[in-house]
Amino acid sequence: MSTTTVTADDLGHDAHHDEHPKGITRWLFTTNHKDIGTLYLWFSLLMFFTGGAMALMIRLELFQPGLQFVDPHFFNQLTTMHGLIMVFGAVMPAWVGLANWMIPMMIGAPDMALPRMNNWSFWILPFAFTMLLSTWFMEGGAPAAGWTMYAPLSTTFAENSADFLIFSVHLLGISSIMGAINVAATILNMRAPGMTWLKMPLFVWSWLITAFLLVAVMPVLAGAVTMMLMDRHFGTSFFDAAGGGDPVLFQHVFWFFGHPEVYIMILPAFGVISEIMPTFARKPLFGYTAMVYATASIAFLSFIVWLHHMFTVGAPLAAELFFMYATMLIAVPTGVKVFNWVATMWRGAMTFETPMLFAIAFVFLFTIGGLSGLMLAIVPSDMQYHDTYFVVAHFHYVLVPGAVFALMAATYYWLPKWTGNMYDERLGQIHFWLSAISVNLLFFPMHFVGLAGMPRRIPDYALQFADFNRFTSIGGFLFGLSQLMFVYVVIKCVRGGAKATDEVWEGSHGLEWTLSSPPPYHSFATPPTVK
Amino acid sequence: MSIQITGHQWKWKYDYLDEGIGFFSNLAPSSREVIEGDPRSVENYLLEVDEPLVVPVDTRIRFLITANDVIHAWWVPDLGWKQDAIPGFVNDAWTEISEPGIYRGQCAELCGKDHGFMPIEVHAVSQADYRAWVTERQEAAAALLASADREWSQNELMERGKKIYDTTCIACHQANGQGMPPVFPAIAGSPVATGPIDQHMELVLNGVPGSAMQAFGPQLSDVDVAAVMTYQRNAFGNDTGDLIQPSDVKDAR
Amino acid sequence: MAQGQSYYVPHEARWPLVGSIALTLMAVGFINFLHGASIGPFVLLVGAALMVTMMFGWFRSVIIESESGKYDAQVDRSFRWGMGWFIFSEVMFFAAFFGALYYARLHSVPWLAGEGNNAMTHALLWPEFEATWPLLTLPASEGFDLAKGIVPAWGLPALNTMILLTSGVTITIAHWGLLKARRSQLILGLVATVALGFLFLGIQISEYAHAWQDLNLTLGSGIYGSTFYMLTGFHGAHVTIGAIILTVILFRAMAGHFSHENHFAFEAAAWYWHFVDVVWLGLFVFVYWL
Numbered sequence A: 001m002s003t004t005t006v007t008a009d010d011l012g013h014d015a016h017h018d019e020h021p022k023g024i025t026r027w028l029f030t031t032n033h034k035d036i037g038t039l040y041l042w043f044s045l046l047m048f049f050t051g052g053a054m055a056l057m058i059r060l061e062l063f064q065p066g067l068q069f070v071d072p073h074f075f076n077q078l079t080t081m082h083g084l085i086m087v088f089g090a091v092m093p094a095w096v097g098l099a100n101w102m103i104p105m106m107i108g109a110p111d112m113a114l115p116r117m118n119n120w121s122f123w124i125l126p127f128a129f130t131m132l133l134s135t136w137f138m139e140g141g142a143p144a145a146g147w148t149m150y151a152p153l154s155t156t157f158a159e160n161s162a163d164f165l166i167f168s169v170h171l172l173g174i175s176s177i178m179g180a181i182n183v184a185a186t187i188l189n190m191r192a193p194g195m196t197w198l199k200m201p202l203f204v205w206s207w208l209i210t211a212f213l214l215v216a217v218m219p220v221l222a223g224a225v226t227m228m229l230m231d232r233h234f235g236t237s238f239f240d241a242a243g244g245g246d247p248v249l250f251q252h253v254f255w256f257f258g259h260p261e262v263y264i265m266i267l268p269a270f271g272v273i274s275e276i277m278p279t280f281a282r283k284p285l286f287g288y289t290a291m292v293y294a295t296a297s298i299a300f301l302s303f304i305v306w307l308h309h310m311f312t313v314g315a316p317l318a319a320e321l322f323f324m325y326a327t328m329l330i331a332v333p334t335g336v337k338v339f340n341w342v343a344t345m346w347r348g349a350m351t352f353e354t355p356m357l358f359a360i361a362f363v364f365l366f367t368i369g370g371l372s373g374l375m376l377a378i379v380p381s382d383m384q385y386h387d388t389y390f391v392v393a394h395f396h397y398v399l400v401p402g403a404v405f406a407l408m409a410a411t412y413y414w415l416p417k418w419t420g421n422m423y424d425e426r427l428g429q430i431h432f433w434l435s436a437i438s439v440n441l442l443f444f445p446m447h448f449v450g451l452a453g454m455p456r457r458i459p460d461y462a463l464q465f466a467d468f469n470r471f472t473s474i475g476g477f478l479f480g481l482s483q484l485m486f487v488y489v490v491i492k493c494v495r496g497g498a499k500a501t502d503e504v505w506e507g508s509h510g511l512e513w514t515l516s517s518p519p520p521y522h523s524f525a526t527p528p529t530v531k
Numbered sequence B: 001m002s003i004q005i006t007g008h009q010w011k012w013k014y015d016y017l018d019e020g021i022g023f024f025s026n027l028a029p030s031s032r033e034v035i036e037g038d039p040r041s042v043e044n045y046l047l048e049v050d051e052p053l054v055v056p057v058d059t060r061i062r063f064l065i066t067a068n069d070v071i072h073a074w075w076v077p078d079l080g081w082k083q084d085a086i087p088g089f090v091n092d093a094w095t096e097i098s099e100p101g102i103y104r105g106q107c108a109e110l111c112g113k114d115h116g117f118m119p120i121e122v123h124a125v126s127q128a129d130y131r132a133w134v135t136e137r138q139e140a141a142a143a144l145l146a147s148a149d150r151e152w153s154q155n156e157l158m159e160r161g162k163k164i165y166d167t168t169c170i171a172c173h174q175a176n177g178q179g180m181p182p183v184f185p186a187i188a189g190s191p192v193a194t195g196p197i198d199q200h201m202e203l204v205l206n207g208v209p210g211s212a213m214q215a216f217g218p219q220l221s222d223v224d225v226a227a228v229m230t231y232q233r234n235a236f237g238n239d240t241g242d243l244i245q246p247s248d249v250k251d252a253r
Numbered sequence C: 001m002a003q004g005q006s007y008y009v010p011h012e013a014r015w016p017l018v019g020s021i022a023l024t025l026m027a028v029g030f031i032n033f034l035h036g037a038s039i040g041p042f043v044l045l046v047g048a049a050l051m052v053t054m055m056f057g058w059f060r061s062v063i064i065e066s067e068s069g070k071y072d073a074q075v076d077r078s079f080r081w082g083m084g085w086f087i088f089s090e091v092m093f094f095a096a097f098f099g100a101l102y103y104a105r106l107h108s109v110p111w112l113a114g115e116g117n118n119a120m121t122h123a124l125l126w127p128e129f130e131a132t133w134p135l136l137t138l139p140a141s142e143g144f145d146l147a148k149g150i151v152p153a154w155g156l157p158a159l160n161t162m163i164l165l166t167s168g169v170t171i172t173i174a175h176w177g178l179l180k181a182r183r184s185q186l187i188l189g190l191v192a193t194v195a196l197g198f199l200f201l202g203i204q205i206s207e208y209a210h211a212w213q214d215l216n217l218t219l220g221s222g223i224y225g226s227t228f229y230m231l232t233g234f235h236g237a238h239v240t241i242g243a244i245i246l247t248v249i250l251f252r253a254m255a256g257h258f259s260h261e262n263h264f265a266f267e268a269a270a271w272y273w274h275f276v277d278v279v280w281l282g283l284f285v286f287v288y289w290l
């Protein structure tokens, strides 16, 4: 652990905290963890709305049977780009943004460990997404092989835009890896004296483990798309049986990345919920150590379950069984987490401010998504559920009322700290209830159409699926509109409002609350001592 | 018995390995016609095909599943499984149906534009009915083979050509022959369909490598190629007046 | 706990944005090149030039800051963690390709020849095909460059193994020189390492030329050629980068940089070199030998 005094040196300025460059160059050249965090968060919101707009076009087309608005090829482009943008543009950058804002403040550091690289991690993203989104305007359109871009649909049979997809994935990978390295180095090297491993806040813990996952699997994704590129243009036969390869090889490599990737999107959410629950239950977190070990177990298991996305490709039975049981094992550490959150609330002096509402909704709705995941893990069941809307229901439950709700909870929770102003509690509560109700109207019926046999990634469906799809679409529009309210609340809070105290919440705990609201430009110029 | 199932963009091919029967199964025209109209006006919208898979009940059937281009997945929910159809590999699965009836399903792996429009229809019939169907099929195939040697009239060719076009080509080139440029070119006024016959023939038989335009030579009989080419050259205002005979196709192969 | 020591946070960073622009230009240029647009190579070159400029500029700032004593021990540790995690990410990148090799050899090729429950794959689709490794006759021959042979392990590859292992020793000798403040040992050790690195590359290039021209072993020779060139090619690219880094370190050593307690850049380069070395051992065993 560090024993040196840590003071921020704002070269050229004397270390005066609130002085920082103004104008556009402040954002372009910044090395400040809060500025970069802010950039990440706004960027992610923009992408959430971009991906959301595509989702709403999907829902519009699926509102009733028949093709009304888009042609099938365009529909596939919408689905593909919606998935890619939500995963790589909305959820992942949002978590990196939160890590940037919060981790230095939570561990008592002046800034991130590698501030210049931090700037680069962010500033790759707008370029990568410009490249990806520009494919909409190309001949043949955007990539249309699904966000999973299975070969050979994405190789031999794809449009030219597939190459733009490949290289934007490379850029996103570089960005994510650098972001993760930075988080890891910060946590490992920048903790204030006295902050031992088991005193680290859980958000920090879950991010350390997430960073490990990112560094371990983003290069594998880069390898997968590189093989795609080689097959497309340089005559290799990785995914071509005629040359001794196998299209399924792509799926193995992709899902070796893909499954840890879904935990990359959820582990920081677990961390956030573990911060919020104790604050509003006014009780310490139940089972802190167990939470740490559970998170680590989930991360470990995530490397040995990937075949559960491929139960129908014809893998040997022994492999299917191994991956089935390994997948089901994940329910145990995840269950530990869920029960610990419930136990934290048990007999707490609870109040229900907006962050807490989102956190509680997370626990319930994520569990629904987790349980449907467990149904998918059972090989013979998945033979039916695979590639139906049941899968779509599963992953939207874990991602939208899961990851996205946790992001909203985090935003409401820390917004007063970031801005110095309280958000409008009444509007926040309305936003919560609108979101919580419409999200279920949106995603719950998907379970039914999935079980009834509706395949995913289709622009049009048989008549028996019509009623539930109508509900889903209505829910989608309500949910989408409710998010406009979120933007309004955030902007209103940034621009002013009742002043927040340093502690903000009565039950708050942790180093970030010892700083002023808003905090100084460089978080801890002198390191606090953690008892 | 063994049935080989081959996924194509965007239709299924069924080969009865022991009977020497093989045919393609496309989305039924009745569904296709109303996609942009009133889907509620037809029965089994998007779940009906032109040529169903006919199988006997109480017989163990082995399916050998593969694909010709991209990955598809063959899925009839009532049979209890789905199996990916992977180009270059054969996956097997089996069933034994006890209830006669019609079982429907769909392709369950994203396979490109018309992934949502490649349904599956299985007719499980009694063993006697199955035998009768097989005989009828085999006779029809023989008759078609024989008819390849005679001259066909314009009307016969146009009629058969429209049928082939409306099942086999329509997904890409569209009912009105306008295609979906830039990816799928129009047939109406197409320089190929109104130009030299041998180039048109070459394109239909061998396809355009690296594009969705597959080689239809191995998929269609001489009669069918002649018919669909005649149709393309005279429908949609192409009015070239050309007639292509099955024997021309045979020579061109 | 020395007073006045501080964690150095640079005031602003201009190079990252340049780097992003460079990466984008390179990607867009390369894509356009692949699609046959004449502007492609030009854009690619501009991007690459910008990238090189960015590297010069960025590392220059870091070197100046380092030499002027702005970095304390904690900054040094951040760099070390950063480099360690970066190398881990590189390991995983290679793991993807080793995984592909493993899958092809132990799964897809035997399956195509009917192993496991794939008898029908063989019978219906590839009745002639027999599984061998190295795979010289493919399931389908049309459209492929059939290779006439492969590069045997116990020729040039074995020599290259010796060269890289030796270079691992020479860089350690250089490190000892640095630790014991023997500058000439440092410089000589580095010179030897760099020379061995480039010698390795030269041999690799002649091996490629032989394989490509005489043996007709190309990227289009099916899965053997695909995995062979991807693995050895990415490794060769890493050797090139490593050798360039070491060259820079050599020049810095000659300019009097590094002290026995402050020489992170040297160690980072050495770690990287050892990593490249270890990957080669994997290649030698799994690509050439077994």
Ligand code: HEA
Binding pocket: A148, A262, A263, A265, A266, A308, A309, A327, A328, A330, A331, A332, A334, A335, A336, A338, A339, A366, A367, A368, A369, A370, A371, A372, A373, A374, A376, A377, A378, A382, A385, A386, A387, A391, A394, A395, A398, A399, A402, A403
């Ligand atoms: C945040 C993202 C996220 C998370 C956290 C999860 C979590 C889980 N997922 Fe999911 N999943 C996705 C995102 C996610 N998934 C995505 C995006 C896809 C589709 C990709 C695509 O094809 O496009 C997918 C697809 C997917 C499939 C493939 C389906 C198919 O295509 O056929 C499977 C199959 O096993 C699966 C399983 C699971 C399981 C077992 C968990 C477990 O981790 C869940 C564990 C949680 C619980 C079980 C609930 C809490 C526990 C308790 C309350 C304890 C008591 C309960 C018991 C002991 C039973 N997921």
Ligand code: HEA
Binding pocket: A048, A049, A050, A051, A052, A053, A055, A056, A058, A059, A079, A080, A082, A083, A084, A086, A087, A090, A091, A145, A146, A147, A148, A392, A396, A399, A400, A403, A404, A442, A456, A457, A458, A459, A476, A479, A480, A481, A483, A484
């Ligand atoms: C974190 C990830 C994430 C998130 C947040 C979402 C959010 C949503 N998703 Fe998505 N989804 C995926 C990840 C995600 N999804 C993935 C990975 C796939 C698989 C892709 C594939 O198959 O390849 C998928 C697929 C998918 C499908 C299946 C498509 C198909 O199989 O063909 C559907 C269908 O309903 C859908 C719907 C929605 C809806 C309605 C939302 C809503 O929550 C969105 C809420 C809406 C908004 C936030 C929009 C607000 C905007 C406005 C109100 C107007 C905006 C105006 C302007 C921008 C000017 N998603």
Ligand code: CUA
Binding pocket: B007, B008, B010, B071, B072, B073, B107, B108, B109, B110, B111, B112, B114, B115, B116, B118
């Ligand atoms: Cu064929 Cu989907």
Ligand SMILES: [Cu+2]
Binding pocket: A258, A259, A262, A305, A306, A308, A309
């Ligand atoms: Cu998974």
